[in-house]
Amino acid sequence: MALAGREYDVRVDRGLLADIANQCGALLRKSHVPIITDANVHRLWGDTVAASLAQAGKEARWLVHPAGEGAKSWDGLARTTEWLLEEEVERGDHVIALGGGVIGDLTGFAASITKRGCGFVQVPTTLLAQVDSSVGGKTAINVSAGKNLVGAFYQPALVLADLDALTTLPERELRCGYAEVIKYGILGDAEFFAWCETNGPAVLAMDGQALEYAVTRSVQAKARIVAEDERETSGARALLNLGHTFGHALEAETGFSDRLLHGEAVALGMVLAARYSARRGFISDADSQRLCNAIAAIGLPTEISRLGLGCDGENLASHMLHDKKMDAGTLPFVLLKGVGEAFLDRETDMVDIAAFMGGQLAST
Ligand SMILES: NC(=O)c1ccc[n+]([C@@H]2O[C@H](COP(=O)([O-])OP(=O)(O)OC[C@H]3O[C@@H](n4cnc5c(N)ncnc54)[C@H](O)[C@@H]3O)[C@@H](O)[C@H]2O)c1
Numbered sequence: 267m268a269l270a271g272r273e274y275d276v277r278v279d280r281g282l283l284a285d286i287a288n289q290c291g292a293l294l295r296k297s298h299v300p301i302i303t304d305a306n307v308h309r310l311w312g313d314t315v316a317a318s319l320a321q322a323g324k325e326a327r328w329l330v331h332p333a334g335e336g337a338k339s340w341d342g343l344a345r346t347t348e349w350l351l352e353e354e355v356e357r358g359d360h361v362i363a364l365g366g367g368v369i370g371d372l373t374g375f376a377a378s379i380t381k382r383g384c385g386f387v388q389v390p391t392t393l394l395a396q397v398d399s400s401v402g403g404k405t406a407i408n409v410s411a412g413k414n415l416v417g418a419f420y421q422p423a424l425v426l427a428d429l430d431a432l433t434t435l436p437e438r439e440l441r442c443g444y445a446e447v448i449k450y451g452i453l454g455d456a457e458f459f460a461w462c463e464t465n466g467p468a469v470l471a472m473d474g475q476a477l478e479y480a481v482t483r484s485v486q487a488k489a490r491i492v493a494e495d496e497r498e499t500s501g502a503r504a505l506l507n508l509g510h511t512f513g514h515a516l517e518a519e520t521g522f523s524d525r526l527l528h529g530e531a532v533a534l535g536m537v538l539a540a541r542y543s544a545r546r547g548f549i550s551d552a553d554s555q556r557l558c559n560a561i562a563a564i565g566l567p568t569e570i571s572r573l574g575l576g577c578d579g580e581n582l583a584s585h586m587l588h589d590k591k592m593d594a595g596t597l598p599f600v601l602l603k604g605v606g607e608a609f610l611d612r613e614t615d616m617v618d619i620a621a622f623m624g625g626q627l628a629s630t
């Protein structure tokens with residue numbers, strides 16, 4: 267990841283968890299290594315990581331959160347920072363975030379505020395975290411006003427994406443990761459989108475070559491955009507938010523729960539962005555349908571009418587007003603001029619969005 271003075275490696279490979287002590291090298295200065303994870307990852311991969319550290323003469327010290335989005339909360343943050351202080355973590359130490367995007371976002375934020383900033387290493391164990399959340403330095407928790415509304419831009423010192431970790435991932439979570447993979451194609455790379463149309467099923471079937479290509483190409487796309495606009499000021503990084511203004515509203519409405527996972531919300535959000543772009547005349551209905559088909563082909567949801575939400579279009583639009591892209595009373599939307607061509611529209615009218623969402627909620 268090329269950020270002047272704060273460059274870091276993003277390694278995509280196999281066997282990285284079993285070799286984590288060597289991979290981190292001098293970043294682990296002490297005999298005790300603080301690792302933050304969740305209960306599933308601890309059960310499945312804790313011994314592998316602990317064994318690698320033991321071989322290097324180091325002891326793993328664990329903070330294990332319950333699995334799920336709930337850990338990305340004020341309570342989760344308090345628990346994490348208090349624990350880091352109990353562990354006497356110093357600014358020059360590195361804490362390991364071992365898990366999916368929830369653990370990565372939470373740990374990164376906790377690291378950013380502990381002693382005004384200690385180091386951290388991202389060790390993403392979900393497809394979603396490997397292709398997206400572990401790279402780029404967005405860290406956050408969810409609060410009652412909405413998704414990721416309290417956080418910091420804070421870059422890790424290293425990212426270790428071990429493809430072997432994905433062998434234990436449930437299929438639903440693989441699909442969620444795939445939503446963020448295909449996002450890179452839809453927002454800026456028509457050729458990669460076409461690759462996804464053909465190879466999406468192979469990625470989901472964990473075909474080694476297809477999986478490695480999908481992860482590597484996604485990481486490259488994300489790193490390029492983040493290097494251009496780290497703090498989302500020029501508009502370039504905002505395109506990574508494709509589908510997220512809609513998606514985060516759906517996550518808020520479903521209580522940040524496993525009723526609707528982030529990747530599922532993003533899949534729905536990208537379909538909504540495409541349909542809304544067609545409604546505004548930016549893309550053809552045929553392009554919108556093509557995108558929807560590619561998402562449906564992988565078993566991701568495409569219809570918000572099937573979520574059983576019990577709210578109306580205005581409710582969903584009102585969640586969107588908390589979006590961090592809000593600027594002087596206007597909410598820019600990431601819309602599409604074509605498949606592979608996203609842009610930031612500053613003319614979107616929230617009354618029209620509410621009407622559109624109402625129509626989508628009612629459609630069969
Ligand atoms: N910071 C960013 O740029 C960014 C980007 C995308 C998403 N996100 C955030 O990431 C979060 C979603 O991340 P996620 O989809 O990884 O969810 P997650 O962290 O909740 O992980 C999903 C599930 O998979 C389990 N799991 C993790 N690794 C596993 C493994 N190897 N084997 C078996 N089970 C495993 C977890 O225990 C959990 O139950 C959301 O909060 C979203 O907002 C952040």
Ligand SMILES: O=C(O)C(=O)C[C@@H](O)[C@H](O)[C@H](O)COP(=O)(O)O
Pocket residue numbers: 398402404406413414446503504506507510590
């Ligand atoms: O890295 C980014 O920039 C992204 O937008 C990636 C998204 O997939 C991710 O979900 C991000 O957390 C959303 O950003 P937010 O600023 O809307 O919270």
Ligand SMILES: [Zn+2]
Pocket residue numbers: 398446510528532
């Ligand atoms: Zn996302």
